[in-house]
Amino acid sequence: xxxxxxxxxxxxxxxxxxxxxxxxxxxxxxxxxxxxxxxxxxxxxxxxxxxxxxxxxxxxxxxxxxxxxxxxxxxxxxxxxxxxxxxxxxxxxxxxxxxxxxxxxxxxxxxxxxxxxxxxxxxxxxxxxxxxxxxxxxxxxxxxxxxxxxxxxxxxxxxxxx
Numbered sequence: 001x002x003x004x005x006x007x008x009x010x011x012x013x014x015x016x017x018x019x020x021x022x023x024x025x026x027x028x029x030x031x032x033x034x035x036x037x038x039x040x041x042x043x044x045x046x047x048x049x050x051x052x053x054x055x056x057x058x059x060x061x062x063x064x065x066x067x068x069x070x071x072x073x074x075x076x077x078x079x080x081x082x083x084x085x086x087x088x089x090x091x092x093x094x095x096x097x098x099x100x101x102x103x104x105x106x107x108x109x110x111x112x113x114x115x116x117x118x119x120x121x122x123x124x125x126x127x128x129x130x131x132x133x134x135x136x137x138x139x140x141x142x143x144x145x146x147x148x149x150x151x152x153x154x155x156x157x158x159x160x161x162x
Contacts, residue, residue: 010123010124011037011039011123015039016037019036019037019038019039019065020065020066020067020068021034021035021036021037021038021056021065021066021067021068021087021088022035022036022037022068023035023068023070023073023091024070027070027071028091028093028154029093029094030094031075031092031094032074032075032076032077032090032091032092032094032101032103033068033070033073033075033090033091033092034055034056034068034073034075034077034079034080034088034089034090035088035089035090035091036056036066036068036079036083036087036088037087037088037089038065038066038083038085038087038088039065039087040065040085041063041064041065042063043062043063044058044062044063044084044085045058045062045066046082046083046084047066047079047082047083047088048066049082050078050079050081050082051073051078051079052076052078053072053073053074053076054069054072055068055069055070055072055073055074056068056069056073056079057069075090075092076090077090077103077139077144078139080103080104080105080139080142080144081105081138081139081140081141081142081144082139082140083105086105086107086142088105089102089103089104089105089158090102090103091154093151093154095148095151096151097151098150098151099148099149099150099151100148100149100150100151100153100154100157101134101146101147101148101149102120102131102146102147102149102154102157102158103135103144103145103146104144104145104146104147104158104159104160105142105143105144105145106142106143106144106145106159106160107142107143108162110162111136111143111145112133112136112145112160112162113133113136114133114134114135114136115132115133116132116133116162117130117131117132117133118130118131118132118133118147118160118161118162119131119160119161119162120147120149120153120157120159120160121157121158121159121160121161122156122157122158123158125159125161127161128153128156128157129149129150129153129157130149131147131148131149131157131160132147132148132149133145133146133147133160134146134147134148145160147160
């Protein structure tokens with residue numbers, strides 16, 4: 001963990017580059033795929049059991065960070081609601097020629113409604129662009145929200161603000 005991450009709680013690019021749950025740029029362009037920003041090595045593995053395709057592995061040591069096999073991941077999102085650390089999203093940079101989508105855990109009230117316009121924000125909570133709520137579902141008590149936004153912001157958008 002870098003000094004900036006330790007101070008702010010927000011991972012910098014160097015920390016994220018070492019994260020074994022983040023898919024390659026090429027894979028993200030092919031369609032929906034899990035994006036796992038699990039940076040802490042803690043005893044946890046519900047994401048591994050949640051994946052019906054075996055795309056997430058923790059390994060023999062329960063406190064290891066998850067490793068994503070991007071070729072096995074179909075972006076189904078089964079892992080999102082199972083992560084108690086809210087560290088998993090599903091990015092789809094191939095949603096349409098102009099748009100990307102992001103499926104993310106959302107544990108605030110009010111729950112956004114389908115069709116609502118929201119602010120798409122970066123890791124620091126700074127508004128990046130407007131997004132439209134495309135889908136809202138519940139999974140194991142966690143609200144999962146899918147947003148659609150201009151593709152040019154796909155590398156920056158991480159969450160929403162209503």
